[in-house]
Amino acid sequence: MRVLVVNAGSSSVKLSLIDEDDATLVDRELVASHSSIDAEDLRAAIAAGLGGADVVGHRIVHGGLRFREAVLIDADVEAGLRALVALAPLHQPKSLAAYDAVSEALPGVPAVACFDTAFHVTMPPAAHTYALPTAWRQRWGIRRYGFHGLSHAWIARRVPQLLGADPVDLRIVSCHLGAGASLCAIGNGRSLDTTMGFTPLEGLVMATRSGSVDPGLLLWLMEQTGMAELELARVLEHESGLLGLAGSADMRDVLARAHTGDAAARLGVDVYVHRLRAGIAAMAAAVGGIDVLAFTGGVGEHAAQIRARAVHGLTFLGLEVDDQLNAEANADSEISASGSHARLLVIRAREDLEIARQARGVLERRRGHTSHS
Numbered sequence: 001m002r003v004l005v006v007n008a009g010s011s012s013v014k015l016s017l018i019d020e021d022d023a024t025l026v027d028r029e030l031v032a033s034h035s036s037i038d039a040e041d042l043r044a045a046i047a048a049g050l051g052g053a054d055v056v057g058h059r060i061v062h063g064g065l066r067f068r069e070a071v072l073i074d075a076d077v078e079a080g081l082r083a084l085v086a087l088a089p090l091h092q093p094k095s096l097a098a099y100d101a102v103s104e105a106l107p108g109v110p111a112v113a114c115f116d117t118a119f120h121v122t123m124p125p126a127a128h129t130y131a132l133p134t135a136w137r138q139r140w141g142i143r144r145y146g147f148h149g150l151s152h153a154w155i156a157r158r159v160p161q162l163l164g165a166d167p168v169d170l171r172i173v174s175c176h177l178g179a180g181a182s183l184c185a186i187g188n189g190r191s192l193d194t195t196m197g198f199t200p201l202e203g204l205v206m207a208t209r210s211g212s213v214d215p216g217l218l219l220w221l222m223e224q225t226g227m228a229e230l231e232l233a234r235v236l237e238h239e240s241g242l243l244g245l246a247g248s249a250d251m252r253d254v255l256a257r258a259h260t261g262d263a264a265a266r267l268g269v270d271v272y273v274h275r276l277r278a279g280i281a282a283m284a285a286a287v288g289g290i291d292v293l294a295f296t297g298g299v300g301e302h303a304a305q306i307r308a309r310a311v312h313g314l315t316f317l318g319l320e321v322d323d324q325l326n327a328e329a330n331a332d333s334e335i336s337a338s339g340s341h342a343r344l345l346v347i348r349a350r351e352d353l354e355i356a357r358q359a360r361g362v363l364e365r366r367r368g369h370t371s372h373s
Contacts, residue, residue, distance in 0.1 A: 003356040004053035039101035057359030061091035063115035070358035119149030146194035152184040178297035185283035193286035207249035210240035
């Protein structure tokens with residue numbers, strides 16, 4: 001069963017045609033702005049070699065309270081996805097635009113929505129509930145949803161494969177560090193806690209997103225400076241994080257400048273690592289210890305210095321990194337020192353394979369149901 005994976009991200013749309021053996025037959029990456037995609041370019045890319053799929057798997061950022069697992073998209077589901085735009089105004093419209101363009105290019109090919117929030121529906125109430133009035137939480141569906149679930153789900157499957165272990169026996173802290181960044185506490189293959197919340201703004205310092213800030217500070221800015229909501233949102237989403245601290249959203253550039261003694265870049269790295277260490281320790285507490293610390297995403301896979309600095313500050317958890325292995329690490333490799341009490345892994349991000357797996361599963365269940373009917 002061939003799956004066309006459509007991953008609409010913050011700056012690009014990635015297209016991958018995956019065969020039944022999880023081999024990538026063709027892939028393309030199209031540039032996309034913060035708010036839109038070029039539907040014509042997308043259709044042209046599909047026509048130029050991405051046809052022949054049995055099913056299309058779409059990455060959808062937000063499933064809200066309704067969508068708790070991957071689902072075949074029909075008219076009712078599509079309406080439900082569009083109703084969730086208010087919860088993810090920066091991401092959902094782009095995913096839906098990609099769905100529209102691909103559906104036009106591949107009429108009749110079933111499409112499956114695979115959600116970044118779905119992996120986190122297993123979080124216990126203590127982890128997903130905000131200390132806000134019950135009336136608010138019930139009326140507006142306010143809770144910690146969590147994101148990057150497709151990436152964390154891949155880590156939950158890939159780590160046991162690499163270690164030859166049963167997921168039941170592993171307490172994993174997954175670190176998805178890219179332009180967006182989040183951590184996940186994984187126990188028995190399920191999400192027990194994560195750092196992102198109602199929106200992808202909560203948690204770690206990111207490329208251009210602030211991560212967690214005191215909500216009182218935001219209220220103060222609105223009250224004392226008259227800052228409008230849209231301006232506040234723009235700055236928090238697009239002008240904060242590493243960009244706000246160091247003047248660059250590219251970790252490679254920030255690390256290079258920090259190495260030369262640039263004060264702003266050094267502060268940016270220090271704040272990033274401080275928040276990362278604290279988050280890893282919190283996730284270890286949520287899952288009751290740590291057997292595996294896994295790094296993935298652009299920064300997680302390629303920034304050896306960030307991995308080393310994070311681990312060097314967590315020796316109290318029994319974590320020790322092998323500096324040589326860390327410096328030489330490639331995809332799906334171990335960087336643990338011999339005395340480390342937990343395994344330290346660098347895992348290639350493969351949201352595409354997780355989407356393909358979920359899309360196949362939905363289509364197979366549908367075919368099975370049809371045959372039994």
